[in-house]
Amino acid sequence: MDRREVWETYASAWKAEAVEDKRALFERALDPAAIYTDPLMQTRSWGELEGYMVQFHQQVPGGHFVTTWFHAHHDRSIARWDMRGADGGKLGEGISYGRYAPDGRLLEMTGFFETPGA
DSSP states (O other): OOOOHHHHHHHHHHHSSSSHHHHHHHHHHHHEEEEEEEETEEEEHHHHHHHHHHHHHSSTTTTTTEEEEEEEETTTEEEEEEEEESOOOEEEEEEEEEOTTTTTSSEEEEEEEETTTT
């Protein structure tokens, strides 16, 4: 997979409802040692990231992310994205940075967005 395809596979895990579906997407897109960081959370395992994604769905039912701009070079990428609700309406936006392992899967994902009350 190219970097964009890996990124989109990872991003689709945020939309997947079932933990089993998230895990299958993780296997394709994430290195087992992948670290996720955003202003609200840092996860250091697939289990922690799955749990965070489940919490996200509890807070934003049907929430998901749509990549609006993506660039990659070497083992790095940057993406702009919109957070969308179940109805497709835009709820927010942000930027994420990715770093890739030698096998092409994501090793680090770092998101930047405004937090509530910021």
